[in-house]
Structures are given as structure tokens and as C-alpha cells.
Amino acid sequence: xGYKMIAFSSLAIxxxxxxxxxxxxxxxxxxxxxxxxxxxxxxxxxxxxxxKVFNWMGTLYQGSIHLEPxxxxxxxxxxxxxxxxxxxxxxxxxxxxxxxxDTYFVVAHFHYVIFGGTGFGIFAAMHYWFPKIFGRMYDxxxxxxxxxxxxxxxxxxxxxxxxxxxxxxPRRYYDYLPQYATGQFISTVGSWILALGILxxxxxxxxxxxxxxxxxxxxxxxxxxxxxxxxxPPHHDFP
Numbered sequence: 437x438g439y440k441m442i443a444f445s446s447l448a449i450x451x452x453x454x455x456x457x458x459x460x461x462x463x464x465x466x467x468x469x470x471x472x473x474x475x476x477x478x479x480x481x482x483x484x485x486x487x488k489v490f491n492w493m494g495t496l497y498q499g500s501i502h503l504e505p506x507x508x509x510x511x512x513x514x515x516x517x518x519x520x521x522x523x524x525x526x527x528x529x530x531x532x533x534x535x536x537x538d539t540y541f542v543v544a545h546f547h548y549v550i551f552g553g554t555g556f557g558i559f560a561a562m563h564y565w566f567p568k569i570f571g572r573m574y575d576x577x578x579x580x581x582x583x584x585x586x587x588x589x590x591x592x593x594x595x596x597x598x599x600x601x602x603x604x605x606p607r608r609y610y611d612y613l614p615q616y617a618t619g620q621f622i623s624t625v626g627s628w629i630l631a632l633g634i635l636x637x638x639x640x641x642x643x644x645x646x647x648x649x650x651x652x653x654x655x656x657x658x659x660x661x662x663x664x665x666x667x668x669p670p671h672h673d674f675p
Contacts, residue, residue: 441491448484456481462530463537471530478528485521489514504656505579509560512587516552520545523598538608540619541601544594552590559586559637566641567651571667574644582637589630596622 458466458474492514501507523545526532536542567573600619605612612620654663665673 441487445484445487445491449481449488452477452481452484456528459528459533462533475528475530479525482521482525482528489518489521504563505574505576505583506560506564506656508580508583509556509563512583513553513556513560516548516556516590520549520552523548536601538606539601540597540605540607543607544597544601547594547597552594559583562641564656565662566644567655568662568665568667568669570645570648571650572644572648573651573655574640574648578640579637582633582640585633585636586630587633589626589628589633592626593623593630594626596620596626 456474456478458470459478462471462475523541526536527542527545563574563579596619600616600623601607603616603619605616605619651667653666655667656663661674662669
């Protein structure tokens with residue numbers, strides 16, 4: 437059932453998402469009827485997106501899970517993706533979107549979805565298949581520390597932008613008024629924290645490639661096919 441729901445919700449997001457393009461145009465003078473239709477379609481996308489989140493959480497619930505570095509990043513992905521999705525409802529509602537349209541609120545929402553979602557998903561995959569690709573393991577404790585630094589930096593960087601957007605600060609301007617200086621300063625500090633975390637993450641992975649301890653074919657205890665092979669996999673692996 438879970439796999440079917442994931443497949444259905446993915447197709448539903450792709451289909452419904454192709455119909456919502458005009459939610460970027462609520463302030464362009466389009467008709468009230470068009471605003472109503474595209475606002476409704478935008479809310480429809482939230483349904484399969486929520487199904488995916490609850491499906492992921494349901495998979496974790498009472499499961500035999502181990503808090504290894506890949507799972508930390510996967511959990512961070514779910515949190516970030518959820519924040520991005522919930523703030524997307526603010527932009528899908530015409531009444532609130534007219535106020536925050538083309539402000540830093542949109543910048544924050546976009547980065548929570550794209551970097552908080554896609555980025556953390558990629559980081560989880562990098563840490564999960566790293567021992568399969570290289571036959572070595574990185575420093576797990578260092579990987580967890582890097583994760584927390586990245587998570588904190590990400591939120592310190594982008595969450596103040598929600599507030600700046602609600603205050604009316606427009607995006608795509610190279611400068612800003614003095615009343616936005618505090619939020620900009622906090623975001624700048626967050627960017628330094630995030631950069632530090634990413635550098636530590638990649639340095640830890642690089643050290644793992646060069647001097648990490650050798651691991652067997654299945655260090656995670658995974659049940660899928662790739663973990664039945666040696667690490668790294670040989671050529672002509674599945675005759």
C-alpha cells in the first residue's frame with residue numbers, strides 16, 4: 437500500500453503542478469475567476485504532497501530504525517520540505533499572496549523546498565551509498581555534527597526571510613532599507629554557519645575516501661539488492 441501511495445502521490449503532484457503556473461500572477465491584474473481557479477489548483481497540490489509526508493512518517497513509526505547519518509539528513513529533509521510546503525499555502529491563497537508576492541517570503545519558501553528538500557535528500561543519499569561506492573566509511577560522529585551545523589545554518593539563514601517578507605521587503609534588490617538590517621544580519625550569520633557545515637561535511641567525506649576504515653558489503657544491514665555485492669561493486673556484478 438505504501439509504495440502505491442508514493443507512486444500515486446508523485447504522479448498527482450506532477451499532474452496538478454503543471455496546472456498551477458498562474459499562481460505567480462495574482463498581482464498582474466488577472467480576473468477574479470482565474471485567481472479562484474488557480475488558487476484552488478494550488479491547494480490541490482498540497483493534498484498529494486501531504487500524503488507523501490505522512491507516508492514517510494508512517495514508514496518510520498514503530499519501525500526498526502537506527503539514527504545513522506543518512507537518516508539524520510532524511511529527517512531534516514522531511515522537516516524542511518514540510519516547512520516549505522506549509523508556507524506554499526500562504527502563497528497559494530490569493531489574499532495573503534498579494535501581500536507577500538515578490539518579497540523575501542517567496543525566497544525563503546523556495547529555498548526551504550529546493551535546498552531544504554532536494555539538498556538534504558542528496559546529502560542523505562551521499563552518506564547512505566558512500567560505503568557502497570568507495571568501500572570505506574566516513575567518521576559518523578563528525579557527519580552528525582556537520583548535519584546539525586547545516587540544519588541550524590539553514591534555518592538561521594532562511595527563516596528570518598519569512599519575517600522580512602511579511603514586513604514588505606522586496607526581493608531582487610541589491611540593497612535594503614535600514615528597518616530590514618536586523619533580519620539581513622541574522623541571515624548573513626546563518627549563511628556563514630551553513631557554509632561551515634557544508635565544508636565540514638565534504639571534508640569528512642573526503643577523509644573517508646582517503647583514510648576511512650574498510651567496511652563489508654552491507655554496513656547498514658540493508659535488504660535491497662545493491663547490498664548483496666562487495667563494496668565497491670565489481671564489474672559485471674549481476675551475471
